[in-house]
Structure formats: C-alpha cells, structure tokens
Amino acid sequence: MSLTDLAAVIFDTYGTVVDWRGSVIAEAEALARKKGIEGIDWGVFTDAWQASYRPYINEVISGKRPWTTNDVLQRQRLDEIVAEFKIENLSTADRDEFNRAWHRARPWPDSIPGLTRIKAKYPIGSFSNGNFQLLANMARHSKLPWDFIVSSDMFHHYKPDPEIYLGAIELLGGEPARVMLVAAHNYDLANARKHGMKTAFVRRPTMFGPNQNRELSAEDGWDIVTDSIEGVADALGA
C-alpha cells in the first residue's frame, strides 16, 4: 500500500501541533500581572506542571488510579504546584480558569497552513491524550481545522495503551496501513507502527523549551521525517 493511499491522517496535538509551553507561560504571565504575583519563573513553573503529566497518567495506565481525564489530573497537579511555588492569592475560580490555558494552546506557525493543505486531500483529526472536551474547545479557540477528534477518554485509555491506537484504527475504517500518525514524540510513532500505522515525525526542537535535550531527531526510519506540518503536506503531495 502506498504512502499516500490513506483513509485519514491523525495528529498528536500537544507539542506536535500546538506550542503548549509558550501558550501556558503566556497565560501565566498575564495572570501574574493581573494578580500582582511576582518573583516566579513561569517557564520553570510550567515545566514542573507538565513534568507531572507522565507519572500521573502512568498511575492510570497501571491501574493504581481509576480512569481520570487529563483535565482533572492537571487541575489536581495545579493545586500542588501552586503550594510548592508558595503562590498565595489564586482563588479556586482563578485556578479553574488557569487550568483552561491547556484548552487554549496556540498552534505553531506552520500548523494551520499545513493542516489546511492536508485536509484538502484527506480527513484529518486530533489524536491525543487530552480529553474530548478540552480538544473540542482547543479546536474552536485555536481554529484547528479538524474533521474529527480521537481522545483518550473515548476509550478510557492513555497512549501508549494499545486500546487508543486500535480504537482509532477501527473508527477510521479498520485498515491500519491507511491511517497515518503525525507526531513529534518518537514513542508515539513506535506504538503507531507496532499496530501497523504509517508514521510521520515532525521535529519540534523547542516544544520542551530552549534547553530541550530529547525528541530532537527521528529515532527510527519513520515514513516521513520533517520539521513542520507543511513538510508533512509536501511529503503527501497535498
């Protein structure tokens, strides 16, 4: 089956399509100005907030924690980290609103032009550990032109559990070689390939900040290796 005979193209979203780090930092800085919070390095804060993501969802994957959405985990973690950073004047309403910064993550400059080109040739969708409502809100807010969303809470499983990959394949016609995953995370592509999907790596060398030291290169011979969503569009002749 050729690289371009595809039923759909799906996209890891955080890091691959949207700059979650820059977006959350920008909202944090605006909130700090509004509330008169000083002396916090919001890059360090945001990295600490995000760093808890994998350990927390690993507790869900291992069964130590019952099914919990990304949104709820991030909100719980926010309370902990606000205490760790000794930030005192954020009300529950402030924290609820700040947590929704993840719903408003902004696309990288190449994302919407690239997605628009790919969408002209194939149905496109988000494929994310985010939850459905968060991804729907982000689509609307950030004008991501998805035809559909495939989210962890559709299956009550997080990547890299097989259920979310196999679930996406079933919903998209049941032929894994006709579904392409685009991601900036090598582990995600490795799992997609294990289940028979096509793979495209997009290098995002600052998605974890200016000192990023991982995910800087393709760790396997993915079907496409590029630096942008527009590069994926080029490779697909879209």
Add this chain to the structure above:
Amino acid sequence: MSLTDLAAVIFDTYGTVVDWRGSVIAEAEALARKKGIEGIDWGVFTDAWQASYRPYINEVISGKRPWTTNDVLQRQRLDEIVAEFKIENLSTADRDEFNRAWHRARPWPDSIPGLTRIKAKYPIGSFSNGNFQLLANMARHSKLPWDFIVSSDMFHHYKPDPEIYLGAIELLGGEPARVMLVAAHNYDLANARKHGMKTAFVRRPTMFGPNQNRELSAEDGWDIVTDSIEGVADALGA
C-alpha cells in the same frame, strides 16, 4: 441553567443538517446515465434504501444482529434492493462507490451559515447513527465545520440506546443541561431530554421527500423550535 450556558451543541446529521435524499438521488441519476440504466424512479429506490435503515439497526439494538456499522448495513441492503429493482449492470466496485453517496450528502442551504455562526460561540459536533469514518468523510467533502464527531460506532450503540446520549454527555463535560441536541426527529429530542439535555427542533418538511407526512411539527415543548440551523443560531444569540 440558562438556555445559552452551553458546553457544546450537537447535531443530528442526516435530515437535520444534510439532505441525504436529494444527494443520493442525484448520485443515482448520474450513475444511471453513466451505466445506461433506464426506467428506475430513483426517488422510490432511495426511499426503499433508506426505509430499511430503522429495521436493520433495530436488529442491532435488540441484539439479533451483532454490532454492525451503518455503512456496512447500507451496503448489504444495496445488494438486496438492486436485485429487487432488477438492476443488472452494477459491478461490486460500482456498488461500493454508490454506497459512498451517503458519505457525500450535501448540506441544506441554511446549514453551513448557521453552523458557522453557532461555532463562533460554542464547540459544535455531529451526533449521528452514521459511523465515524463516514461522518469524517462527509465533514471534509461537504465542508461541515464540526469541531468533533460523536458517532454510533464510538459506543457500538445506535440511537435511541441510552449509551450514545450518555457517552456524548460524558465526553462533553458531564453536565447534560449544558449540552444541546439539534434534530429534525422528535424521537431523538425526546431521548435527549430524557437524559437531561437541551433540545432544538428544526422542521425539515421535505427531508423524506415531497410527500412527507411525519416530523412536520414539534411533538413536545422543545427549548427551541425553528425551520433552519440559522434559526437555532438566532435563538442562541450566536
């Protein structure tokens, strides 16, 4: 909770948003010209094809038939009805392509303007007994500006099974009164209301053809009653 404090607005799709009947008839007539098939009333044919929908999915709902997508049921029914109408020169490839007419159903004239207005205020999605891939293809083909799709095959349940309503509510934040269903079918709204959702009825007096004798009026006091998706947008202040 007010009518307009909504987490999302979801839309029954066949009949409510797209004119499946006119679209399938147009594709049938084009196919007939191409293949030299004469003497068939394609309106009668299309009505017979669609009429099998509810009995077939009732077999799935009752457990008589295992989970089967709408796409597969319509393709099976196509073979039967082609034989009933004594149409002889349609190959398997012709039939596969003709079955995909349901993926290419065209919106009513008010649908895209109305959806675009509502999307500026709330996330919007398809909520359909169609299957995910069919709805994704339709979104792309007919430029339906969904943020997301909620389909029967996400749950392996057809409307009016509770699982698809409750599943949609869970994915959209868990507050049924903050999810509105827009539909041209009273039974769909009755079930949405039973599960606590907001309801909007759109009168589509020709969705079943020029002699339509059902679904001509609101059969209960739905939250919104109107004649178009733009009418829903008006009622929502969108």
